[in-house]
Amino acid sequence: MSLEKISTQLKLSSAEQKLPPVELWDPPYCGEIDIVIKEDGSWYHNGTVFKRQKLVKLFASVLKKEGDEYFLVTPVEKVKITVEDAPFILSQWSWGQGGEYGEMQLATTLGDEFILGHDHPLHIGDNGCLYVTVRRNLMAKVHRNVFYQWADIAKERKTSSGTELVLPCGSYELVLGCF
Template sequence: MSLEKISSQLKHSGTEQKLPPVELWDPPYCGEMNLVIKKDGSWYHNGTVFKRQKLVKLFASVLKKERDDYFLVTPVEKIKITVEDVPFILSQWSWGQEGEYGDMHLATNLGDEFIFGENHPLHIADNGCLYVTVRRNLLAKVHRNVFYQWADLAKERITPQGTELILPCGGHELVLGRF
């Protein structure tokens, strides 16, 4: 399977306008592709970085995670790719119209935009890295600059388990860490 063939299928299926329902698709497995999403969020095919952001966004729209594996999925085929950590980087954030500690608007390196909350929770990995659910079961790693900005605004709270660093937002709390 070639990138050109997948790109053509996606363009003809109209997926450039909105996210396709990949969770409903269960096409046959067609093998692996030498496509890697690096830890920094950059995409590589056969060792060469993708230079066209539009193409990366197109492929990201059909990205699906099953257990620990990632696939590009169309209605007729499913191709395994490699993801070094997670497919997205949480690169931007801002307070909503309510101002500080109101709704927190988040954005990934590929332009996914959403509001932190129940559908987009924060996860703390065993190694201390922070991740946010973007869509379906796909995660974005919180970029270091975003974490430092949050840590600067966060408040300390003493609990029986120790001290937590929390950031209230939109009726929720981001627990940035415990020590």
């Protein structure tokens, strides 16, 4: 991607930006670059935090996961980066259509917005943390504050394996865990 194209993309508003079709691109592997997405969602290059949020959003738009590895891709090159946990952080939520216990609108720290459901399901990781599929096969870790808000309004339901914390969200049930 040329510097001119990057500059043009950075100038677009969030509403004007469309995600590139990285799932259709299979460029040659060009090596590894010292970019790390930390566990808290911050991006670093050569040990220095990215300070321009628009640049982070641009790189996040060309992020691709293959197996357990993450890459930044363009139609002509693919470079490997390091992701410590999940590339996104789920930081906001609100009730959408249907009001309380209707659809749940979610947002990441990078501005991705979507409705929790079958296209964007909740997962419980091996580490016990909650994750939501954002796009393609990229996950957002549910921020602790969001989890506590959900746990505060969730309902208890007895099952054969114990008691579940359940939050109904329209036609989707959000199971926060079992104890």
